[in-house]
Amino acid sequence: xxxxxxxxxxxxxxxxxxxxxxxxxxxxxxxxxxxxxxxxxxxxxxxxxxxxxxxxxxxxxxxxxxxxxxxxxxxxxxxxxxxxxxxxxxxxxxxxxxxxxxxxxxxxxxxxxxxxxxxxxxxxxxxxxxxxxxxxxxxxxxxxxxxxxxxxxxxxxxxxxxxxxxxxxxxxxxxxxxxxxxxxxxxxxxxxxxxxxxxxxxxxxxxxxxxxxxxxxxxxxxxxxxxxxxxxxxxxxxxxxxxxxxxxxxxxxxxxxxxxxxxxxxxxxxxx
Amino acid sequence: xxxxxxxxxxxxxxxxxxxxxxxxxxxxxxxxxxxxxxxxxxxxxxxxxxxxxxxxxxxxxxxxxxxxxxxxxxxxxxxxxxxxxxxxxxxxxxxxxxxxxxxxxxxxxxxxxxxxxxxxxxxxxxxxxxxxxxxxxxxxxxxxxxxxxxxxxxxxxxxxxxxxxxxxxxxxxxxxxxxxxxxxxxxxxxxxxxxxxxxxxxxxxxxxxxxxxxxxxxxxxxxxxxxxxxxxxxxxxxxx
Numbered sequence: 001x002x003x004x005x006x007x008x009x010x011x012x013x014x015x016x017x018x019x020x021x022x023x024x025x026x027x028x029x030x031x032x033x034x035x036x037x038x039x040x041x042x043x044x045x046x047x048x049x050x051x052x053x054x055x056x057x058x059x060x061x062x063x064x065x066x067x068x069x070x071x072x073x074x075x076x077x078x079x080x081x082x083x084x085x086x087x088x089x090x091x092x093x094x095x096x097x098x099x100x101x102x103x104x105x106x107x108x109x110x111x112x113x114x115x116x117x118x119x120x121x122x123x124x125x126x127x128x129x130x131x132x133x134x135x136x137x138x139x140x141x142x143x144x145x146x147x148x149x150x151x152x153x154x155x156x157x158x159x160x161x162x163x164x165x166x167x168x169x170x171x172x173x174x175x176x177x178x179x180x181x182x183x184x185x186x187x188x189x190x191x192x193x194x195x196x197x198x199x200x201x202x203x204x205x206x207x208x209x210x211x212x213x214x215x216x217x218x219x220x221x222x223x224x225x226x227x228x229x230x231x232x233x234x235x236x237x238x239x240x241x242x243x244x245x246x247x248x249x250x251x252x253x254x255x256x257x258x259x260x261x262x263x264x265x266x267x268x269x270x271x272x
Numbered sequence: 273x274x275x276x277x278x279x280x281x282x283x284x285x286x287x288x289x290x291x292x293x294x295x296x297x298x299x300x301x302x303x304x305x306x307x308x309x310x311x312x313x314x315x316x317x318x319x320x321x322x323x324x325x326x327x328x329x330x331x332x333x334x335x336x337x338x339x340x341x342x343x344x345x346x347x348x349x350x351x352x353x354x355x356x357x358x359x360x361x362x363x364x365x366x367x368x369x370x371x372x373x374x375x376x377x378x379x380x381x382x383x384x385x386x387x388x389x390x391x392x393x394x395x396x397x398x399x400x401x402x403x404x405x406x407x408x409x410x411x412x413x414x415x416x417x418x419x420x421x422x423x424x425x426x427x428x429x430x431x432x433x434x435x436x437x438x439x440x441x442x443x444x445x446x447x448x449x450x451x452x453x454x455x456x457x458x459x460x461x462x463x464x465x466x467x468x469x470x471x472x473x474x475x476x477x478x479x480x481x482x483x484x485x486x487x488x489x490x491x492x493x494x495x496x497x498x499x500x501x502x503x504x505x506x507x508x509x510x511x512x
Contacts, residue, residue, distance in 0.1 A: 153431075154411065161414075
């Protein structure tokens with residue numbers, strides 16, 4: 001039976017789509033049949049970040065409305081076996097996400113896939129609520145700064161009250177905190193909240209710390225999930241996060257400022 | 273034959289709102305309810321209510337009571353009983369499992385209208401309602417109201433959350449949101465927090481924002497009390 005994961009945050013621009021792409025790729029690389037769905041109707045980005053924007057024929061809204069079937073809309077990733085992308089419409093808006101249509105699509109996807117990743121739009125309105133409704137697990141993407149933490153707190157509260165599991169009083173949605181765009185130097189200077197600060201305020205288990213990295217922009221510009229870039233620290237951090245998600249133990253890296261100078265290479269090898 | 277042991281049946285005292293019903297078929301009834309509820313939706317959500325039938329002549333059939341139940345349900349309220357009903361009304365009410373209440377605790381002359389009911393029922397109820405306990409973090413944007421009782425939170429209250437109680441409030445964690453105690457007017461209510469960082473505190477309507485609180489009281493254990501009509505912050509668990 002498939003596991004539905006929503007990648008959400010409340011706040012916009014913190015790294016949800018980057019995370020959805022990286023997670024989906026990470027899980028598929030581990031042999032799990034994975035689909036990543038774009039719930040950001042009207043402002044779709046997932047197709048760009050996954051590099052399939054030139055292959056979109058039918059989309060999520062087409063399937064909800066019955067204009068196309070799932071197989072016509074799902075796009076197979078060219079690099080990774082087991083990975084599928086379900087793009088959304090750019091011309092419609094979130095009102096097009098009709099409850100019965102979404103329920104039907106999710107039920108169908110659950111038959112074929114091991115993991116279904118829902119890339120949520122920002123906010124707490126219909127689009128975000130629809131994205132989180134079917135979730136079994138949630139990855140709450142948070143930047144280490146006050147507005148993002150406040151918004152993440154809000155979305156956690158909403159997960160606990162407006163998800164299907166909450167409505168049906170089933171076991172609650174698994175909560176995982178992912179701290180993104182983390183810069184240990186700025187934390188040391190007191191410009192950013194530390195991991196401990198964020199954990200204390202949100203009280204949600206930490207899944208991973210993704211360091212701020214220029215490679216993320218490069219990856220999205222080239223339409224490649226950042227986890228596929230071997231030189232990217234963010235990619236490595238996403239790999240760790242995916243491993244922890246499926247139950248492996250991994251040490252939390254990227255928390256401390258990098259040592260400068262000739263020792264860096266030596267320490268780098270020893271730490272990884 | 274099953275017997276009820278003494279421990280199974282215990283006394284309980286509850287506060288209930290009373291909704292006055294005039295003409296059952298008046299569409300204004302639904303509109304008034306809607307307006308009332310819109311002003312404080314959390315307050316009415318799931319609230320048990322009793323309908324007062326002293327002004328109601330025609331509400332005497334099972335269908336009437338069923339309809340009333342539904343109208344009230346639509347606005348979140350649960351109809352549990354009737355008061356000031358005549359024998360015909362009582363029979364119909366009991367056929368849909370509504371209990372007969374013997375005239376509420378309202379003051380003799382003042383009618384228990386819906387907008388008065390919250391203050392009255394809270395003030396007139398014996399303060400023996402069970403304390404409400406919340407053991408999960410109260411997240412930003414959440415509002416909790418402990419009607420007619422104290423509230424204990426054994427986790428933190430996030431910034432942007434609101435915890436409200438007619439009685440006392442105790443937070444065994446960080447209080448970062450708003451805490452409103454004595455919400456129905458009880459001036460003896462107090463607020464206790466293990467780590468006091470509240471955005472706003474209020475007791476019986478008087479309030480203080482974070483900005484107006486002396487910094488030496490913040491980020492540690494504190495107690496808020498209303499003394500001589502002023503909100504006072506006492507350090508730790510205080511000696512006040």
